Amino acid sequence: MQKLFFTALLSLCLSGAPASEAQDLTACIVAQKVKDRGELSRATSLYTTCIQEGELMAGSRSIALNNRGNIYLGEGQYNQAIADFDESIKLNPEYSNAYNNRGMAKQLKGLYNAAIDDYAQALKIDESHLNAANNLAWIKATCPISSLRDGQLAITLASRVNKATDYQDSSSLDTLAAAYAEAGQFQAAIDHQQKAITLASENEKKQQKDRLSNYRQGKAYRDLSGL
Incomplete structure (x- = not known):
């Protein structure tokens, strides 16, 4: 779903948005493909470049932060993951995936009450999650x-x-x-x-x-x- 979202945004960019936005979205798509190939260190670096140096819109930046957070989560770097999910949610408070993923990170840290709250919030936003x-x-x-x-x-x-x-x-x-x-x-x-x-x-x-x-x-x- 996230890759489809990026593809849709890229199409919009190519139809009239500034070239820098389209370029940064393309870089995010590349980062996700690199992650899917298992090249996690390179994917993290690519996402970091998009987030820190790119000109992404808030919604796109929120997804990029969530995706980088997922890499940290998979590598057991729970504090870094939570920090990315926090920022993702600040940019898009209705992003159910970020709440769910933050819940997983908190659960693995033993923060069970906080994890339950995040899962519940994800379901409040999207009951079909x-x-x-x-x-x-x-x-x-x-x-x-x-x-x-x-x-x-x-x-x-x-x-x-x-x-x-x-x-x-x-x-x-x-x-x-x-x-x-x-x-x-x-x-x-x-x-x-x-x-x-x-x-x-x-x-x-x-x-x-x-x-x-x-x-x-x-x-x-x-x-x-x-x-």
């Missing part, structure tokens, strides 16, 4: 802080995501299984986890099988990655 719904369901099902968990809400959110994906997405099914386990419905958790495993990549299968073992023992899963 499946990533935000899945992320909020996950934290409500697996948060190590008991007062923040809500199994029934997690089931509601995760069910919505799975209906939208026709129950064919491993990550979403994994979340739904965790939600059922938190609610004490372990057979449903087992059934959905088993299906999730059949759809999972090899990298995902081990953790999902570990969760399945938990559910067979009548134990809910706790995500301790933020501790």
